[in-house]
Amino acid sequence: MRSITAWSGCSALALGLLFALSACSTKETSSRTTQQTIDQTEKAPPLQGFSKTPSEEVVQAPPTVTAKADQGEIALRQAREALKRARGDVYFEFDRWALTNEGKKNLAESAAALKQNPSVKILVEGHCDERGTIEYNLVLGEKRAQETRRYLQTLGVTNPVGVTSYGKERPVCTEHDESCYWKNRRAHLAVEEGKGK
Numbered sequence: 001m002r003s004i005t006a007w008s009g010c011s012a013l014a015l016g017l018l019f020a021l022s023a024c025s026t027k028e029t030s031s032r033t034t035q036q037t038i039d040q041t042e043k044a045p046p047l048q049g050f051s052k053t054p055s056e057e058v059v060q061a062p063p064t065v066t067a068k069a070d071q072g073e074i075a076l077r078q079a080r081e082a083l084k085r086a087r088g089d090v091y092f093e094f095d096r097w098a099l100t101n102e103g104k105k106n107l108a109e110s111a112a113a114l115k116q117n118p119s120v121k122i123l124v125e126g127h128c129d130e131r132g133t134i135e136y137n138l139v140l141g142e143k144r145a146q147e148t149r150r151y152l153q154t155l156g157v158t159n160p161v162g163v164t165s166y167g168k169e170r171p172v173c174t175e176h177d178e179s180c181y182w183k184n185r186r187a188h189l190a191v192e193e194g195k196g197k
Helices: 002-043 071-085 101-115 134-154 178-184
Strands: 089-091 122-127 161-167 186-191
Touching: 089 101, 101 134, 122 134, 134 161, 134 186
Parallel strands: 122 161
Antiparallel strands: 089 186, 122 186
């Protein structure tokens, strides 16, 4: 048993010495490699066109690049923003397409915004509440959109104005009460993506 313990101890000691010696040789190799790299760098010829001191020349700024904005895109964006501020929806009484006084006031605000961008195309969308047949509401929505376009033209709007009817297919409110029905009986002014005239 003593011989096994002695043998284990000697083996452990031999392994430790072997490990220590290998670690020393690695340090010597790495320090030798570092010294060789430094020597080679010092002996290397200088880079052509570069100096060790910064140049006193002033670095010129690159030319300024400006993007030319598409005037049509600018007009579209301005018209959308103006219509948002000017209440782009007009509301109607049940089963009617005649404009209310409030509707006329909203259209006057929208007309002022549209006159500032006369080349922007406008689409008047006619909408209805859920009551009535699909066919009836499509016709009623069309009449609301046409009446809205007619009134805009009497206010002096020269923009190209198209009309369409969605009937009851695109409600903004889905509750089944009068306040919700009121929100759905509307003509909505939308800016079309074309550039107009």
